[in-house]
Structures are given as C-alpha cells and as structure tokens.
Amino acid sequence: MNRSHLELTWTQHGGDGKEPRGFWDFVVDGHSLFDIFQAAGFDVISSIGWVNISEQKAAIGRLQLIEPADLPNNRRSLYVCHICGDLGCGAVSVRVEQDGLSINWSSFGFENNLSDDLGCLDLDRLRHVGPFVFDSDHYETVMLEALEVIHGREPRA
Numbered sequence: 001m002n003r004s005h006l007e008l009t010w011t012q013h014g015g016d017g018k019e020p021r022g023f024w025d026f027v028v029d030g031h032s033l034f035d036i037f038q039a040a041g042f043d044v045i046s047s048i049g050w051v052n053i054s055e056q057k058a059a060i061g062r063l064q065l066i067e068p069a070d071l072p073n074n075r076r077s078l079y080v081c082h083i084c085g086d087l088g089c090g091a092v093s094v095r096v097e098q099d100g101l102s103i104n105w106s107s108f109g110f111e112n113n114l115s116d117d118l119g120c121l122d123l124d125r126l127r128h129v130g131p132f133v134f135d136s137d138h139y140e141t142v143m144l145e146a147l148e149v150i151h152g153r154e155p156r157a
Helices: 033-039 053-063 136-150
Strands: 006-015 018-028 076-081 091-099 101-110 130-133
Touching: 006 136, 018 033, 033 076, 053 076, 053 136, 101 136, 130 136
Parallel strands: none
Antiparallel strands: 006 018, 076 091, 091 101, 101 130
C-alpha cells in the first residue's frame, strides 16, 4: 500500500476584513489540507500554532492517539474555528487509527460538539478527502516536531 507523506507548513489566514492568524497547516502528499477545506467552504484552521499551549499539546496528543478523542464516535478535531477554536462553531474532524506500523486518517467530516448524535456530522462534503495512510515512525516524527515548535524550538531538519 502506498503511504502518504505528512508535513507541517507555517501558513497565514486572514485579510479581506479578517484578523490574520498564523498556524501550522497539515500538508499531505504536497497538498495543503487548509486549502482543500477552504475550497470545500469550511473556514477552519489547525489549532497548532495559535491557541494556548496546553490545547496545542492536547490536539497533538489526540492525533498521536495518546489523548482521548474530543468529539463523539472517537472522532478527532483536525481544523477548528479560525476565530476562537471552539468545537461548537464547527470543526473538520477525522477518524485516526493505528494499524500495525501505519496511522490511518479516514472519514473526514465537518461537525460540532453541540450534540452526541450523528446529526451534527457532515461526511458528504469531504468524502473526496483521504483516506491517508502514514508510516507510523514518520508520523510520530512530525508530531514530535510539532511539539518542539509550540515550545519555541526549531524542528529538526
């Protein structure tokens, strides 16, 4: 099975009357997920790089499967409201699973945490995204680099 390549890229969102916000964008196989989600009509950004450090660490921990999911049905927020980061405003979520030496991102959707049922989950508009399968060692390296960045250290080359 072909593995996807994951990296983080510093990105700026804003202008056109919006407050500029810098954040770390997930780039998969050379494609910005921020750009993909914007094109689908979702005004969301990752929470890495701009929310408080404890939430950034929790977000990374959720993607590492260390922290529990923050949405129903074991779904994890990937991109959140660009203004406040609140899941109630809506978030792009993903199912993250480990399968041996692979980490899988699948079932991308847009949802909020205002309800425990699936009525608040829209899988239709992002059905064209993923699934992505990452080598677990490379994936862990990217997540550790993200932790280094939020603590003010330069990521390893």
